[in-house]
Amino acid sequence: MTTPLTDDPRFTGLREAAHALQPRTVALRRLLHRHPEQGLELPRTQAAVLDALAGLDLRITTGEQLGSVVAVLDGGRPGPAVLLRGDMDALPLQEDTGLAYASEVDGSMHACGHDTHTAMLASAARLLHDRREDLAGQVVFMFQPGEEGYHGAKHMLEEGLLDAADAPIEKAFAIHITSKEESGVLRCRPGPLMASANMFTITVTGRGGHASMPSDACDPVPAAAAMVGALQTVVTRRISVFEPAVLTIARISAGTTSNIIPETAEMQGTLRTLSEQSRKTMLDEIHKVCEHVAAAHSCTVSFDFTPGYPVTVNDDDVADRVLDLADAVLGPRHSSRMPNPIMGAEDWSYVLERVPGAMAFLGACTPGTTPADAAPNHSNRVVFDEAAFPHGVAAYAAFALDVLR
Structure with missing residues (x-):
């Protein structure tokens, strides 16, 4: 006993x-x-x-x-x-x-x-x-x-x-x-x-110009802003409600002053999941969504992912x-x-x-x-x-x- x-x-x-x-x-x-x-x-x-x-x-x-x-x-x-x-x-x-x-x-x-x-x-x-x-x-x-x-x-x-x-x-x-x-x-x-954690940087590249003539430039800021909302939709529509995932864009940086359209906009954030499968799915979807949103705005996009803790x-x-x-x-x-x-x-x-x-x-x-x-x-x-x-x-x-x- x-x-x-x-x-x-x-x-x-x-x-x-x-x-x-x-x-x-x-x-x-x-x-x-x-x-x-x-x-x-x-x-x-x-x-x-x-x-x-x-x-x-x-x-x-x-x-x-x-x-x-x-x-x-x-x-x-x-x-x-x-x-x-x-x-x-x-x-x-x-x-x-x-x-x-x-x-x-x-x-x-x-x-x-x-x-x-x-x-x-x-x-x-x-x-x-x-x-x-x-x-x-x-x-x-x-x-x-x-x-x-x-x-x-x-x-x-x-x-x-x-x-x-x-x-x-x-x-x-x-x-x-x-x-x-x-x-x-x-x-x-x-x-x-x-959760597991991944840190990432997303850089959106357009074409700079004068703020008064956006049609002569290719503004990366609206593209970056559209990506923020689209990425949250990935969480609710591509990941099961029984598999938690948190994607946060914690920093957006672009431009130098009020009358210049910048060439690039940069976003940094984290991705957290409770399974390796959800992590893989989310990383794939981040690439896919950002590339398509960038294309819709005639911009290009690059990614830098830093693997975090399991x-x-x-x-x-x-x-x-x-x-x-x-x-x-x-x-x-x-x-x-x-x-x-x-x-x-x-x-x-x-x-x-x-x-x-x-x-x-x-x-x-x-x-x-x-x-x-x-x-x-x-x-x-x-x-x-x-x-x-x-x-x-x-x-x-x-x-x-x-x-x-």
Whole structure:
């Protein structure tokens, strides 16, 4: 007979232990928040992580081509390995929160909460270190730079992340904080969790001229404007309503002044889907629609597509287990099954293509604010409730203890 998770002695006092580490978690988070770094090279952040792990019996390596940290904890007995991830990079954004520990770096902010992920994972490493005799196997702690568009997880995989442990990595788990959910609630779902992403630039070329004589020119601006509406029709008429797709034209640029018809107009945007087939269909249709609309306006068109992250797909069994663990360790009120995916993208998807695993969202809406009214991730005003951190630390630790029975 299987022991109920609530009666499993390995989880006894786990949340309390995470609460005891809260001063460390908050101190590291605030240090990182004051000094955000972007991209793949994060020297100050990397040094802070190494300092936070100092004194623990871990095998630590740093990245060769990026500022990553990989730490391996040996359990009390042989067994498989489990991977836990926290990303570390910030966003190009000017912070306007008014926090006492707000960013001190102009134009850079931890607006997606990666500072919280790093701090929670470092505390989880300390918590699991204290309980390493309960682990039958190894825990690989993945501190990752370059999640915000730099494919950091892919680079870490190429540098041998999955070979860091002596045994194969059996399961993988990551947490992402969100201001749009109740504080302390862990949310997860089996299957697609987050969308794939493609960035694109569309350049429409006509023939420049005087604004008073458009008939003597070939204006690319009306052609570009017509493409915007036509592309939205592709989503509603070529993609099944049961296969979400989001196409956004986020920037249009043309011309230099009011009395000149420009030669070119440029559009930039993103495409997000929850299946590779929808992604392929949409990319084909973008080409087709834009070429025909351009021809109707006597213009030509060129495309520059940048492949983004794949669909983030949670393993069904792992996602269900994460929810069971949250229910047992954090309490039923703090475990919630997500009904639908979200259309943001994540480079954790690269890991989940290789290892059965999951990502879960940790709510951190601040007191006195409703999730609906909270500034969202990637906002210059987003704030996360630090009281949620022990739940993230405990969830990381519970997952490792559960896999390495």
